[in-house]
Amino acid sequence: MKNYDKYKPGYFPPPEECLDWVKKDHIEKAPMWCSVDLRDGNQALIVPMSLEEKLEFFQFLVKLGFKEIEVGFPAASETEYEFLRRLIDDNLIPDDVTVQVLTQSRRHIIKKTFEALEGVKKAVVHLYNSTSVAQREQVFKASKEEITEIATSGAKLIKKYAAKYPDTEFNFEYSPESFTGTEMEFARDICNAVIDIWEPTPQQKVIINLPATVSMSMPHIYASQIEYMSKHLHNRENVIISLHPHNDRGTGVADAELGILAGGDRIEGTLFGNGERTGNVDIVTLAMNLFSHGVDPQLDFSNMPEVVEMYERFTDLKVHPRQPYGGQLVFAAFSGSHQDAIAKGMKWRKSKELHQWTVPYLPIDPKDVGRVYEGDVIRINSQSGKGGIAYILERDYGFDLPKPMREEVGYMMKGISDKAHKELSSQEIFDAFSKEYINYFDPIDITDATFKKVSTYKSDDGMIVDMRVDIGGDIFEVTAEGNGRLNAINNALKKTPYHFDYTLISYTEHALETSSSSKAAAYICIEDSEGVQYWGVGTHDDIILASVNALVSALNRENRMHKFVK
Ligand SMILES: CC(=O)SCCNC(=O)CCNC(=O)[C@H](O)C(C)(C)COP(=O)(O)OP(=O)(O)OC[C@H]1O[C@@H](n2cnc3c(N)ncnc32)[C@H](O)[C@@H]1OP(=O)(O)O
Numbered sequence: 174m175k176n177y178d179k180y181k182p183g184y185f186p187p188p189e190e191c192l193d194w195v196k197k198d199h200i201e202k203a204p205m206w207c208s209v210d211l212r213d214g215n216q217a218l219i220v221p222m223s224l225e226e227k228l229e230f231f232q233f234l235v236k237l238g239f240k241e242i243e244v245g246f247p248a249a250s251e252t253e254y255e256f257l258r259r260l261i262d263d264n265l266i267p268d269d270v271t272v273q274v275l276t277q278s279r280r281h282i283i284k285k286t287f288e289a290l291e292g293v294k295k296a297v298v299h300l301y302n303s304t305s306v307a308q309r310e311q312v313f314k315a316s317k318e319e320i321t322e323i324a325t326s327g328a329k330l331i332k333k334y335a336a337k338y339p340d341t342e343f344n345f346e347y348s349p350e351s352f353t354g355t356e357m358e359f360a361r362d363i364c365n366a367v368i369d370i371w372e373p374t375p376q377q378k379v380i381i382n383l384p385a386t387v388s389m390s391m392p393h394i395y396a397s398q399i400e401y402m403s404k405h406l407h408n409r410e411n412v413i414i415s416l417h418p419h420n421d422r423g424t425g426v427a428d429a430e431l432g433i434l435a436g437g438d439r440i441e442g443t444l445f446g447n448g449e450r451t452g453n454v455d456i457v458t459l460a461m462n463l464f465s466h467g468v469d470p471q472l473d474f475s476n477m478p479e480v481v482e483m484y485e486r487f488t489d490l491k492v493h494p495r496q497p498y499g500g501q502l503v504f505a506a507f508s509g510s511h512q513d514a515i516a517k518g519m520k521w522r523k524s525k526e527l528h529q530w531t532v533p534y535l536p537i538d539p540k541d542v543g544r545v546y547e548g549d550v551i552r553i554n555s556q557s558g559k560g561g562i563a564y565i566l567e568r569d570y571g572f573d574l575p576k577p578m579r580e581e582v583g584y585m586m587k588g589i590s591d592k593a594h595k596e597l598s599s600q601e602i603f604d605a606f607s608k609e610y611i612n613y614f615d616p617i618d619i620t621d622a623t624f625k626k627v628s629t630y631k632s633d634d635g636m637i638v639d640m641r642v643d644i645g646g647d648i649f650e651v652t653a654e655g656n657g658r659l660n661a662i663n664n665a666l667k668k669t670p671y672h673f674d675y676t677l678i679s680y681t682e683h684a685l686e687t688s689s690s691s692k693a694a695a696y697i698c699i700e701d702s703e704g705v706q707y708w709g710v711g712t713h714d715d716i717i718l719a720s721v722n723a724l725v726s727a728l729n730r731e732n733r734m735h736k737f738v739k
Pocket residue numbers: 213216246248249250276277278279282301302303312313323350386449
């Protein structure tokens with residue numbers, strides 16, 4: 174590819190080795206979550222949300238369990254301002270939820286921000302200014318001192334305004350915006366200058382938010398930057414380190430996770446990662462990653478289909494079918510070996526009554542996020558195998574196919590899907606199975622059969638059958654004896670003028686629990702003189718007649734290959 178030499182790694186590693194985080198292998202507890210859907214997410218939408226949409230989204234975020242929500246940039250527009258006023262005036266902010274607002278370090282913007290906040294019980298005022306080399310040179314055309322002055326003057330002004338509203342519990346947040354494009358020593362110094370002004374205490378901690386405004390490095394560099402800041406910030410015990418990764422390199426989640434290991438206490442992100450450009454870090458993935466490691470994420474995504482639906486409605490964006498945890502296809506297995514393992518894993522789990530989730534290929538139980546196995550997990554197309562197909566026939570219709578029959582049925586379904594070039598629904602699978610194997614009475618149809626037990630000199634389990642059979646319109650009434658019911662039927666068939674060439678290979682039966690009216694299913698395999706095998710399935714209220722139906726089905730399938738002749 175041309176032009177690669179236009180680029181160079183433009184990140185700023187810390188001036189000392191910061192690799193303590195490497196020694197940690199897991200995150201022990203959920204970070205503090207702050208949703209920025211209504212601000213960073215909103216500012217990236219083609220059409221920002223209306224006031225009513227923001228209200229509904231806010232209430233949904235509260236329902237999911239967010240305790241901190243950045244509700245907007247009140248100085249940005251009338252809608253933003255009025256939205257905050259509505260939340261406050263109509264008392265729509267629950268007591269345990271803190272709203273957060275963003276402001277630039279400009280006098281009229283700060284003033285407007287505090288006006289918008291008047292009467293709120295608690296709020297985080299979030300001040301930002303860009304600190305990166307690129308922005309200093311190109312946008313602000315300012316020295317480090319001048320950039321620091323933007324931050325500190327804003328910090329002072331905010332502190333002054335906050336003092337005017339003693340009834341509000343204010344917390345302050347500062348972001349050295351474009352942190353990842355900033356020399357770490359400068360990021361440290363500017364944050365410390367702000368911290369020194371705000372003088373955090375245990376009762377009034379300060380949030381220092383370290384954004385990967387644009388992600389510029391691999392995640393381990395970001396983690397080292399966070400560790401560096403964590404080690405060098407003033408008054409660290411009263412400072413909450415917040416992370417705000419974006420996803421330019423596709424590593425937003427990795428940045429956040431490693432950043433937490435490195436000292437991050439709080440995460441700012443959005444549902445499914447909506448936000449500027451490639452988006453903010455996806456909080457759904459982060460929270461569910463914790464959940465899948467047995468950590469309570471402190472957010473409730475147990476109804477993921479609703480989360481997807483609300484997100485799509487508010488943002489007018491689509492959740493990608495492969496989006497972790499939320500995508501339509503993330504619990505679906507089409508391929509044979511995956512289906513086989515999942516079906517066996519599910520069975521294993523049921524039989525052992527396990528609480529711990531260990532099913533192969535499924536990182537979490539889809540039911541925990543409100544997804545159902547039916548139609549969600551095992552889906553059939555031409556890549557599928559016998560395991561998955563047998564699983565669907567058993568799960569949805571109660572047919573527990575004998576093992577040797579599964580391969581044949583599997584290949585048949587693959588073939589149908591391949592030819593039609595489409596996925597097969599559970600109903601289509603059952604219809605094809607039923608049409609091919611179950612109670613297949615053409616041209617042979619045993620229309621009546623009554624059995625009598627007979628005692629022979631050897632045993633008393635002999636059977637006599639009086640049977641009426643219709644073979645392509647020819648009706649025969651025959652009586653025959655056998656050492657069991659099936660054997661009696663075999664012998665009766667052989668008494669008709671037709672030459673039946675088959676040997677009974679296997680017979681299994683079971684009660685049907687899921688299926689319609691029939692109570693029993695029987696499976697019979699016969700073999701012709703050339704060694705070709707034919708399966709048939711019979712269902713009936715009466716298990717004996719189910720087995721007769723299975724035999725007739727197998728015979729009719731054989732007859733399709735080579736016609737029985739008189
Ligand atoms: C990484 C982020 O997501 S940051 C948040 C970004 N979000 C938004 O910008 C959405 C809301 N913003 C807005 O509605 C508008 O930009 C407003 C209302 C904030 C400001 O509007 P305006 O003043 O009309 O325009 P604009 O944003 O272009 O202002 C640019 C000026 O602000 C300065 N500026 C930009 N950021 C800051 C800051 N954080 N602190 C102080 N000054 C700043 C610029 O240097 C520029 O200065 P100049 O006029 O001397 O050249």
